[in-house]
Amino acid sequence: MARIIGLTGQTGAGKTTVSNVLKSRGFDVINCDLVAREVTQPGTPCLLKLTEHFGTKILNDDKSLNRKLLASIVFQDEKELRVLESIIFSYIKAEIQHRINTIYMGNTNGVVLDAPTLFESGADSMCNEIISVIAPKHLRRARIMARDNIDNAAADARIASQHEDEFYTKRSQYVLCNDGVQQELIAKAEQLAEQLLRQR
Ligand SMILES: CC(C)(COP(=O)(O)OP(=O)(O)OC[C@H]1O[C@@H](n2cnc3c(N)ncnc32)[C@H](O)[C@@H]1O)[C@@H](O)C(=O)NCCC(=O)NCCS
Ligand SMILES: Nc1ncnc2c1ncn2[C@@H]1O[C@H](COP(=O)(O)OP(=O)(O)OP(=O)(O)O)[C@@H](O)[C@H]1O
Structure with a gap:
């Protein structure tokens, strides 16, 4: 059985920076933001279910998911975010489990699940231990505005849909503060x- 290490925290806290270090030290990383993109590719059952609820307005002309539009809907309206999650989380978790079972059976120092919604999705139950990355809100806001080319309002909406530090720290064995x-x-x-x- 592979050792599974959850890596979570708020948007812009620094998870990707940490996962890159762990990767360079021989850990395999599953980036759950990328898994979420895979399970919503054109023609997938998950994208079909999303269009049944949100309408075809969430599709681009080439039938791919218009992520910016869906983000503007769900990060402004908690009820819609819950609907998105109730549809997408089961597909994300199934894909993670598939990768753990088939890809990481071999020799690995451990598999890192880089997942901003690790607890909300229930994927924390797959983990042997959990790392949280936290950082002050004003720094996170500035970082995601620069990285994702979004304005203050979009950054604040995304931040507001997540939890305060304590939510992550009290559920984690390791906490890294990126201030x-x-x-x-x-x-x-x-x-x-x-x-x-050392603990292997
Ligand atoms: C709403 C979507 C389409 C927006 O896509 P977009 O390309 O603009 O953003 P991206 O996926 O790169 O996410 C950027 C950041 O937003 C935050 N975020 C994403 N989903 C959520 C969520 N359900 N709750 C809170 N924050 C979230 C995370 O910090 C993430 O790193 C997308 O984030 C999505 O499908 N979210 C639901 C799935 C999910 O929870 N993914 C996280 C991995 S488990
Ligand atoms: N200490 C820091 N000082 C300045 N910039 C930083 C610092 N830490 C991270 N960054 C930058 O801030 C941005 C957000 O960091 P990162 O992508 O690691 O966060 P994340 O937790 O993965 O966020 P998300 O959940 O939104 O994907 C990146 O562009 C990164 O290079």
Whole structure:
């Protein structure tokens, strides 16, 4: 059985930065944002269910999901976000389980599930241990505005749909705070990787 390590935290906190360090130390990483994209490719049963609820307005001309439009709907309206999650989470979890069963059967230091909605989706139950990355809200806002080219309102809407620090920290064995320069987070992640490798 592969060792499964959950990696979670708020948008812009620094999960990808940490998962890149863990990858460089021999851990395999499943990026659940990318899994969510895969399960909503054109023609998939998940995308069909989403259009049944949200309408075909969420599709681009080439039948792919208009992510920006869906984001503008669900991050403004908690009820719609819950509907999206009630449809998509089961597909995401099935794909994660499939990858763990088929791809990571072999030699691995561990599989990292990089998932902003690790607890909300129930994927935390697949994990042996959990790392949270936290950072002050104003830093997260600035980071995602720059990274995703979104305005203040869109950044705040996304942030507001997530939880406060304590939600993540009290459910995690390891907490990394990313309130300094990125190199500091990388150093903390390197240290944690050492610790995880020692515990193998
Ligand atoms: C709403 C969608 C279409 C917006 O797509 P978009 O390309 O604009 O953003 P992307 O997927 O890159 O997500 C960016 C960030 O938004 C945050 N976010 C995404 N989904 C959620 C959610 N359900 N609740 C809170 N925050 C979320 C995360 O921090 C994520 O890293 C997309 O985020 C989505 O399908 N979300 C539901 C699935 C999900 O929970 N994915 C997270 C992986 S488990
Ligand atoms: N300490 C830091 N100082 C400056 N920029 C940072 C720092 N940490 C991360 N960043 C940058 O902020 C952005 C968000 O970081 P990252 O992508 O690692 O967050 P995330 O937790 O994966 O976010 P999301 O859940 O939105 O995908 C990235 O562009 C990253 O390069």
